Amino acid sequence: MRLAIISDIHSNLEALESVLAQIRQESVDAVLNLGDLVGYNASPNECLELLLGQNFFNLAGNHDLALLEPERAESFNIIAHQALAWSREQIRPGFRKFLEALPLTQEFGDRFLACHGTPTSADTYIAYHFQGKRVFKHMAKQTNLKVCFFGHTHRRALWYRDIRGTVGSREITRPKVDLSREGHYLINPGSVGQPRDGNPEAAYAIFDLEEFSIHFKSVPYDVAGAQRRILEAGLSPFLAERLAQGK
Numbered sequence: 001m002r003l004a005i006i007s008d009i010h011s012n013l014e015a016l017e018s019v020l021a022q023i024r025q026e027s028v029d030a031v032l033n034l035g036d037l038v039g040y041n042a043s044p045n046e047c048l049e050l051l052l053g054q055n056f057f058n059l060a061g062n063h064d065l066a067l068l069e070p071e072r073a074e075s076f077n078i079i080a081h082q083a084l085a086w087s088r089e090q091i092r093p094g095f096r097k098f099l100e101a102l103p104l105t106q107e108f109g110d111r112f113l114a115c116h117g118t119p120t121s122a123d124t125y126i127a128y129h130f131q132g133k134r135v136f137k138h139m140a141k142q143t144n145l146k147v148c149f150f151g152h153t154h155r156r157a158l159w160y161r162d163i164r165g166t167v168g169s170r171e172i173t174r175p176k177v178d179l180s181r182e183g184h185y186l187i188n189p190g191s192v193g194q195p196r197d198g199n200p201e202a203a204y205a206i207f208d209l210e211e212f213s214i215h216f217k218s219v220p221y222d223v224a225g226a227q228r229r230i231l232e233a234g235l236s237p238f239l240a241e242r243l244a245q246g247k
């Protein structure tokens, strides 16, 4: 079984269309979307319309939750806050209902789990060692749980806990990584709609359950088109600039 993992689309229609076109060539059995469907970019309704027509597993991210409950956006920086307020005004009622129904986590059998930030919070990052360690500790409560997919940082990541209990973050030097069946992993595919690891291409990943491998991928998309929509909507030019830089 092959699973496509996407995350942090953030209303970037051009990026989403390119990733979905690529995924259609991949012969995957399911698509898992780790949340933050809205926020930052300028095509919230178009992206939700596209997602609604698919049979994906979609999760709620912190921006999706903050669109529904404005007080959750109080900790956002001013640019993120303004973009989300704009999205809240734009969103069609039916799509609001779609966001309201999104779960925070999703389990696949007893071995795989998916979340936005961490399994217990859509707002919390896994970026530092103590954060990775904390999530592995949480995972250990379920004996068979091997892999947790997460997003939120907009950066690819592969955290491991080996057979001796050592926790670390593995540098992704090759796109495809064979995983150890004895190990436990936290995997972040990067962001479709606002990548921040220096590569402006829309990121996603393919997880192969039989091979027990993860393949980090990215696809070029119409960045200029996405930038144009941001500027036309009157959102911060910074949001357009960062797409070109992938930061």
Ligand SMILES: [Fe+2]
Pocket (backbone or CB within 6 Å): 008, 010, 036, 061, 063, 152, 153, 154
């Ligand atoms: Fe995000």
